[in-house]
Amino acid sequence: xxxxxxxxxxxxxxxxxxxxxxxxxxxxxxxxxxxxxxxxxxxxxxxxxxxxxxxxxxxxxxxxxxxxxxxxxxxxxxxxxxxxxxxxxxxxxxxxxxxxxxxxxxxxxxxxxxxxxxxxxxxxxxxxxxxxxxxxxxxxxxxxxxxxxxxxxxxxxxxxxxxxxxxxxxxxxxxxxxxxxxxxxxxxxxxxxxxxxxxxxxxxxxxxxxxxxxxxxxxxxxxxxxxxxxxxxxxxxxxxxxxxxxxxxxxxxxxxxxxxxxxxxxxxxxxxxxxxxxxxxxxxxxxxxxxx
Numbered sequence: 001x002x003x004x005x006x007x008x009x010x011x012x013x014x015x016x017x018x019x020x021x022x023x024x025x026x027x028x029x030x031x032x033x034x035x036x037x038x039x040x041x042x043x044x045x046x047x048x049x050x051x052x053x054x055x056x057x058x059x060x061x062x063x064x065x066x067x068x069x070x071x072x073x074x075x076x077x078x079x080x081x082x083x084x085x086x087x088x089x090x091x092x093x094x095x096x097x098x099x100x101x102x103x104x105x106x107x108x109x110x111x112x113x114x115x116x117x118x119x120x121x122x123x124x125x126x127x128x129x130x131x132x133x134x135x136x137x138x139x140x141x142x143x144x145x146x147x148x149x150x151x152x153x154x155x156x157x158x159x160x161x162x163x164x165x166x167x168x169x170x171x172x173x174x175x176x177x178x179x180x181x182x183x184x185x186x187x188x189x190x191x192x193x194x195x196x197x198x199x200x201x202x203x204x205x206x207x208x209x210x211x212x213x214x215x216x217x218x219x220x221x222x223x224x225x226x227x228x229x230x231x232x233x234x235x236x237x238x239x240x241x242x243x244x245x246x247x248x249x250x251x252x253x254x255x256x257x258x259x260x261x262x263x264x265x266x267x268x269x270x271x272x273x274x275x276x277x278x279x280x281x282x283x284x285x286x287x288x289x290x291x292x
Contacts, residue, residue: 004033004057008064014268016070019151022272023144025192026072028057029181030157035096035124042111046126047160047174051076054156061153072151073143078135079159079184083175085129093128093178094118127177131184134159135172137191144192158184182245186260190252197249197260198271199242204264205278205291206231206243217291218278223247225287226280246280257281 018024033053034046041049058074065072087093091114099107104115104122116125134140134155143152158179165171182199189197206226209215221231223246232243239262246260263270263277270276 004060005064008060009067011265012061012064012068012070014265015151016065016068018268019070023148024151025140025144025188025194026061026151026153027181027185027188028061028153028156030054030057031095031178031181032097033057034157034178038096038124045174046176046178047162050157050160050178054160057156058153065151070151071149072153073147074153074156075136075139075143077140077155077159078162078172079131079155079179080133080135080172081129081161081163081175081177081179082132083129083163085127087129088127088177091125091127092116093126093180094123095126095178096124098123128180129161129175129177131159131179131187134184134188134191135162137188140188141192155181155184155188157181180241180245182241183248186245186249186252189249190254193255194253195255195258197246198268199245199260199262200265200268201239201242201262202264203239204267205262205276206239210235210239218288219274219291220279220281220284220289222282222284222287223250223280225284228287243280250280250282 015026030053033056034049037049037053054076062072062074098118098121101122107113108115113124115122140152140154143150158181161175161177161179162172163175165173186197204217206218206221207215226243226247232240242262246262249260250258259279259281261271261277261279267276
């Protein structure tokens with residue numbers, strides 16, 4: 001909790017400053033929080049745990065941003081998924097903390113969790129179906145149109161996964177899964193017809209040979225270049241989904257000149273003019289420009 005409060009307090013001035021200059025919608029992750037809740041309440045389903053964590057984080061963000069002079073409206077969003085999606089046969093979404101091999105095996109045996117390697121450690125994985133429909137999208141649009149001074153916090157943690165009952169499509173039921181936050185954020189941005197999508201990290205933009213002596217950061221890249229070089233594929237639990245979300249937003253946007261960007265939270269203000277981070281957009285000369 002202390003780390004979460006500190007992180008929220010650290011980021012609040014930056015987000016509040018951006019909200020004064022731009023029309024923003026803020027989203028967030030919930031992987032560590034929902035994983036911790038699952039440890040405390042192993043009998044609870046992931047839709048309920050997701051709702052609890054999204055409410056918790058929304059409150060913390062709202063409080064921190066209020067202290068920075070920014071009024072917010074956290075919205076608990078339900079997001080429709082297909083319960084027959086292939087992701088339920090091969091869970092891949094990392095949630096919760098890391099474990100050593102012995103501890104991971106013990107948790108798998110005692111709680112029935114599916115565990116997979118994440119670097120040199122192990123983490124729990126759950127199904128991560130794609131988001132098909134954001135139930136509260138009209139509420140978000142109304143808030144933007146009618147109350148431009150209020151910052152919506154929406155689709156946190158990818159939203160709460162639900163499905164429609166085939167015999168009565170108006171009826172929703174929770175689904176035992178976690179939706180990728182970046183994938184849902186990309187869909188949210190497209191649904192809102194946003195000019196851009198910014199994905200903030202704690203490690204800068206998109207790098208070639210990340211962590212190695214010859215590493216270099218991309219200043220700009222086209223979706224085609226990123227797909228052709230399989231950028232981020234070696235990091236399916238971190239950078240991979242962020243890059244794919246950026247590509248999807250640009251591909252699916254109806255706005256000419258739509259762009260996505262990935263960069264460090266501390267550099268958020270400089271990402272808009274491409275001073276920091278990596279911008280993903282169409283028509284990049286030779287597909288990529290490297291940061292000097």
